[in-house]
Amino acid sequence: MINYETIVQPQEFTVEQIFNNNEYLIPIYQRNYAWSSVEIEQLLDDINDIDINKTKKYYLGNLIVNERGINCFEVIDGQQRLTTLFLLLCFLNNQSINEGSLTFEAREVSNRTLNLIKARKARNDKSGYSENLYSQEIIEGYSIISKYFDKKNRESISEFNKKLSAIILVRTQVPKNIDLNHYFEIMNTRGEQLxxxxxxxxxxxxxxxxxxxxxxxxxxxxxxxxxxxxxxxxxxxxxxxxxxxxxxxxxxxxxxxxxxxxxxxxxxxxxxxxxxxxxxxxxxxxxxxxxSLNASIKEDSxxxxxxxxxxxxxxxxxxxxxxxxxxxxxxxxxxxxxxxxxxxxxxxxxxxxxxxxxxxxxxxxxxxxxxxxxxxxxxxxxxxxxxxxxxxxxxxxxxxxxxxxxxxxxxxxxxxxxxxxxxxxxxxxxxxxxxxxxxxxxxxxxxxxxxxxxxxxxxxxxxxxxHIIPMLEKYCCEKIEESKYQIRTGFNIDRIVFTYLDYILLRDEFKPFRDFQFQFRTSIEHFFPRHPINMKDADCINNIDSFGNLALITVSANSKFSNMIPKHKVEQYPEIINQSPKLIKMKRLLDENGGAWDSSSIDEHKVEMFKLLDDEIKDKIG
Structure with a gap:
């Protein structure tokens, strides 16, 4: 049994602190540095996108180490990210980088390259560097960072530096005397960090x-x-x-x-x-x-x-x-x-x-x-x-x-x-x-x-x-009222307006639809299309983006509906109509009008639906 008192709890470090008075060794059994522009630029973008006025801490990832001596750690997992941060701090001339901050075990080519970069003598491309003397991958990584900042002014770089204080790495030490060979076997099998x-x-x-x-x-x-x-x-x-x-x-x-x-x-x-x-x-x-987390007791399988x-x-x-x-x-x-x-x-x-x-x-x-x-x-x-x-x-x-x-x-x-x-x-x-x-x-x-x-x-x-139902109904009504649905049109209408309206219709008018299932619907559909196949059909429509002409359906359903006029949509795809009670109401109005759908139909449906929403909001939140 492992004694809890001997275990070092995971520690948080900023990017600067992680190297300050610490030395990291990349062991020989680790692979060479291999991050490309995709990973490096994503890391830089993640840092650059932080709003330090709203985010005090941004967790970049984990670093798993084995303590070899006082403030000296063997990197077990996370070396690609750590090496990239080292290159970044070197480029920014950060004072936390010291001799020995990062070294590769038994890889003189890699260490020579790091020393070149630490001395700020590396060029922005790898041409002219012998593959026998310098690591092309590390030179390329440094070059990607340099070119990333070439596009920015001094003020942007200064802001980026400030954001580094919010970037957190979590360093976890493995227990002392752990079998590292067994550790790596497990890590390779899992393929993941803590x-x-x-x-x-x-x-x-x-x-x-x-x-x-x-x-x-x-x-x-x-x-x-x-x-x-x-x-x-x-x-x-x-x-x-x-x-x-x-x-x-x-x-x-x-x-x-x-x-x-x-x-x-x-x-x-x-x-x-x-x-x-x-x-x-x-x-x-x-x-x-x-x-193991998904393994079940036999009788529960x-x-x-x-x-x-x-x-x-x-x-x-x-x-x-x-x-x-x-x-x-x-x-x-x-x-x-x-x-x-x-x-x-x-x-x-x-x-x-x-x-x-x-x-x-x-x-x-x-x-x-x-x-x-x-x-x-x-x-x-x-x-x-x-x-x-x-x-x-x-x-x-x-x-x-x-x-x-x-x-x-x-x-x-x-x-x-x-x-x-x-x-x-x-x-x-x-x-x-x-x-x-x-x-x-x-x-x-x-x-x-x-x-x-x-x-x-x-x-x-x-x-x-x-109390759940009245509480959630009030919650939805508050969201709808906040959305200012009465003055919004087209794609600017919040989805909660459509989905909660469907709920109201199910609750109050569509009770026989007991087996109705809400689907993941993200596409706002124009019942009368914005670009009908025959543009003459659009002459009678002057409010095409009105709520009365819109419904929420699945993306695949939207593709099927395409630019059909309402009558053809109803005839050819009844299963799509049934995705939304609001759409069913629109179909009924279409049928009442003999298959016609025009501006007056849109206004009529909008007025009816808005009254339902207005009454609901008044009832739930006053």
């Missing part, structure tokens, strides 16, 4: 320390177990814990969570079976097979690949952080869900042992809420290939005397009895599923999925979930 959320886990566990070493050890094991279970986003969290833990935490039927804090969680775990639990260290992470989460685990961690803080500020802040600022956003949670344990408890609590009240994609039966939106809770039933199996009910189902199928079809469940899928297809970037944090925070306050 991710930021894995660094967060190490920092959280590192913060769990006090004078009670035995208590700390047990708390770390519990925290690691909870973290690993919650990280498996494509399965219900109950299924990611051993059966005995499912019962103790979630009750006999696996569908309740009545724990108040980490202390209660510790008591439920107890000391039994904890001595052999896996502790998280860098070494254990690296030894872990690539597939049938559940594999049935569900798909709408967010990744790192994004979920940010959402938990936002849900915890929503009580303080009930306002969307996209920066709070920016994964490029992940460690900066989350750092308060490892400021103390108490903070770390509180976050672990919140992680489990909100993951349980997430699984019950946030939609997933479900791949089963006729939806096995494309999936469908699913809003279900997990419970268990006894198949044998001592054997329990998972069973999925609608979240708002009024019964947990498997045989009582008549009550499964819950109207409120359908309505919330529509509302959440409407939001999911509208706000596709993880940075904008604030509604998920709002749902989790709301259920935390009101466990029955009955």
């Amino acid at each position: 991710e930021l959320h894995e660094i967060m886990k190490a920092k959280l566990l590192g913060a769990i320390k006090s004078s009670d070493k035995e208590r700390d050890r047990l708390d770390k094991i519990i925290a690691s177990t909870i973290w690993d279970a919650c990280s498996q986003m494509n399965k219900y969290v109950q299924m990611c814990l051993p059966i005995e833990k499912r019962k103790s935490i979630f009750g006999k039927s696996w569908n309740s969570f009545d724990i108040g804090d980490f202390d209660e969680l510790r008591n439920l775990f107890g000391k039994e079976n904890l001595n052999n639990e896996t502790e998280f260290t860098l070494e254990s992470k690296l030894r872990q097979p690539v597939y 049938i559940e594999n690949e049935r569900f798909e989460s709408i967010v990744t685990f790192p994004n979920f961690l940010l959402l938990v952080n936002e849900a915890v803080s929503l009580a303080d500020e009930n306002k969307d802040n996209d920066a709070g869900l920016d994964d490029k600022r992940f460690l900066e956003i989350m750092k308060a949670h490892w400021s103390s042992k108490g903070a770390a344990l509180n976050f672990i408890f919140s992680l489990l609590k909100y993951r349980y809420i997430f699984d019950q009240y946030i939609i997933k994609r479900e791949y089963i039966g006729q939806y096995r290939l494309d999936g469908k939106w699913s809003l279900q809770q997990l419970t268990s039933y006894r198949e044998k005397k001592h054997y329990y199996k998972p069973y999925y009910l609608l979240t708002f189902s009024s019964t947990s009895r498997k045989s009582d199928k008549s009550k499964y079809d819950s109207e409120i469940n359908n309505r919330l599923c529509w509302l959440e899928s409407c939001l999911r297809i509208t706000y596709t970037s993880p940075k904008t999925m604030h509604w998920i944090a709002r749902v989790m925070a709301d259920v935390n306050k009101n466990p029955d979930g009955n």
